[in-house]
Amino acid sequence: MLKNYFKIAWRNLQKHKAFSFINVFGLAVGIAAFWLITLYITDEWSFDRYNTNADKVFRVVQHGRWTGGKFDIAVTSPPFAPAMKAEFPQVVDAARVDAEGGGQITVGDKKISEGNMLFADNSIFNIFSYQFLYGDAQNALAKPQSIVLTKALAESLFGSAEAAFNKTIAVDNTPTTVTAIIDNVPVNSHFTFKALRALPADYTGGEANWGNFSIYTYLRLKEHDDYKRIEAASATFFSNHLKAGKAGLGAMTFKLELQPLTDIHLKSNLSYELGSNGNITYIYVFSITALLILIIAVINYVNLTTARSSIRIKEIGVRKVIGSDRSQLMMMFFAESVLLTFIATIAAGVIIQFALPYFNQLSGKSLTLLQFGSVKTVLIFAGFSLFTGLLSGIYPAFFLSKFKTIAAMKGQLGNQFSTILFRKSLVVFQFVITIVMIAGSSVIYQQLHFVMNKDLGFNKAQTLTFHISKPVRGRVDALKQQLLQNPNIEAVGIAGNPIGNNNIGGGDFNLGPDGRSTGESKVVQDLMIDADFIPTLQIKMADGRNFSKENLSDVKDAIIVNQTLVNELGWKKPVGRLVRTGVGKDGKVISQTIVGVVKDFNTYSLQHKISPIVLSMPAETNDKDNVYVRIAKGNTPASLAYISKVYEGFDNENKAEFHFLDQNFAAQYQTEQRQGTILLIFTILAIIIACLGLFGLVTFTAEQRVKEIGIRKVLGASVASIVSLLSTDLMKLVVIATIIACPIAWYAMNVWLQDFQYKINISFWVFLLAGAGAALIALVTVGVQSVKAALTNPVKSLKSE
């Protein structure tokens, strides 16, 4: 029986090729999009789950709130781990991870710079499941000056893992023993490394270090739910260890949070994350759009199948007469939809195979079609095509099997009002999706255009930065002089940070007047710059003066602030004001004079508001580590080559890595740009599939109305009037869809824009344009068929009767 159904289904598909193509194509694209997203999501979701104790491992992070400031940081200080293990019986084990373990490895005369090394407690092996190839977890990092290499690093240093075991290497000139080799850390980990080093012997978890928030603390608990008890003890923990006098934190609402290991990758977005995390919103947006495309394709099937019921109705009647009951008929229609989706699924497999390289490039992953193994993949695909087939077949099956036998035999469809209304609603739904997507894509595009081209208050296009190594920092003036000898180099300045990377530190300043404390502090950005920085970036002064090279006391006594800070504090005459900016190591209050106010400029990308900033001159050589160079327009390669050459004269071990400021900023919009690209691709796909459906529907209606069109033409109707007869209905649907889509798109895009502090206003014309665009595309689709129908010679269309 089933065989018979599939046989008939196959013949029906072959017979109605256009119908089959539209459906197979739409469903294939829908399924492919859906599958790609599934691969992506499962990969994102798999992060850290390979750890045996994944559900019992947590990372300790901190949240603080006080008047005028807050912090949400992924880091803790060294005493956290031992204290938590001692104080909370629920903690089975605790480990510290310090990201500053990178350095130069020397093996014989081979020297390599390896940045991706971490310091860690030996207990890390009781928390994370790393696979030991040589050595054992008990002793690997038990002693200082031990190092555990990953297989990859061991092989690049010694040729093989075996050869590396028990060898002594030099890390930053310290002799260190390779105590173990572990397998490479899986890429689906929220942090990865090439090597783990034992913490130095003088690494202190002592009381004095409570305020040194620089390392990561991981806990393994007895039971998953134990984390609640530890979080509940936040306040006690704070007053015992962190409050003023110990870590020097002022009064605040403090919360310890224990993040489940498996949530970190997707859900954590704190300051100082250890790796670059994923984003759960990204996943939601992706999944919803993929699902919508699939729905559009399913709607095509439902609409085209029910619209074509008139050509199936006689067959349905005959089958009923000779003994088919309703369930058998439904089975037959299900067989058709399942067969169709099955073919579409195979086509989807081909599409995925071709699309994966591009998708991987876009998503930064290395996914493969058979990610889950071939048997599992085939099973999932089969299950999925069965599901989609049943989903798209369910309404047609009910609808088509419902006809009364005698009416069906006579070809009478009966009252079709509700069916047509249903079909129209589905078309409206498809267009709502399409219009929302068009509007969404254009808003994203406009916003990205806006952030890329907004004046940030300095010259971002021609300024580049590069980081200089420690030895060069003492000779930075000589470096500047040499650079300036080339006429293509317009200006050179120095600062403690590159801007545009969103990682300029902030400080808790107590900007009391005349050096007196007001009791209230203010969190401001804190950037060290030399006297050439402001002219190099062409930042404008609003008041006062720039730092002076001649006036040596500026280094100690002068600061420059921005307008935002002046406005927030409500100062009338900022220049000349003596303010208290901190407490020195000797415990004495530091007071400095504001010598100038700069016009606001963005140091962070435009998701962030310009925050108050205090600029001061670097007092220590080590803070002069970022060179800013403004180069002349044109001739960029020559300028870069010149800078490289000059730098080589100062440091022959490291190369200067250049970052243009506009690129620094642009990199912060990568997520948005990816979203934009993906949404654009999805939008185009959605439009194509929806229009194919429309095309099929109109072709069919035109065929059905051939006689009516013929009669109208005989009675004198013009081609134009026939075209409008066939398209007016449809245009009405697009208008309705536009009206429904506007508020949805407006709301969704406002949510999206909330990530930006500087954003465009969504103007009404975006929706009008999206609606008009959809209408135009629909009109073209429908128009071709309508004109064809209208041009048919009435003699021909009437003769067939």
Next chain:
Amino acid sequence: MIKITNLEKFYRTEEVETIALNKLTMEVNTGEFVAIMGPSGCGKSTLLNILGMLDDPDEGSYMFNGIEIAHFNERKRADLRKHNIGFVFQSFNLIDELTVFENVELPLIYTGVSSADRVKRVEEVLDKMQIMHRRNHYPQQLSGGQQQRVAIARAVVNKPKLILADEPTGNLDSSNGNDVMELLTDLNEQGTTIIMVTHSEHDARYSHRIIRLLDGQTVMENIMV
């Protein structure tokens, strides 16, 4: 075999009520060949639909093989129908997507006959109808007479006790029409009860008895000699 008493059927639209069958009473015995005649709109087709259990009467009784089925629901009627009744239509009503063989096989599939049995029985009946050589053709590739023979093959493949024929020769030329009537007569002689609606006095003469209908009522019965 069939006994209907005071059968009534109305068709209602919003404003008019049309009486299709008006207290019709008739009986058909097993092994009979009955022709039903009458002008257009006299209720012939309605009667045939009710006899074929495709439609239910509004009033009255319909006994089929001693069972009252006037109030059977659709499912029960369908079940009874597929085991007992074969249909032959004026417009053949073959399924275009299926071959000759598959069209004839269809009723057997719906009654759950095993695949091996189906092949045997379909071949047997195609042989009998002399269209075996056309078994793999599609209906559009056949002449009208051949199509009707396929339709009859399909109607009898399940060995029904009753065949309902609705103007079986209406779309055929006289030579093909006579062939079809011969086939029906043969089936009747082998024991199948046949009820046939026809406009043709010529065809009616093949039957044992002619029932003439007018306005939903029996107006005359002719017994053929």
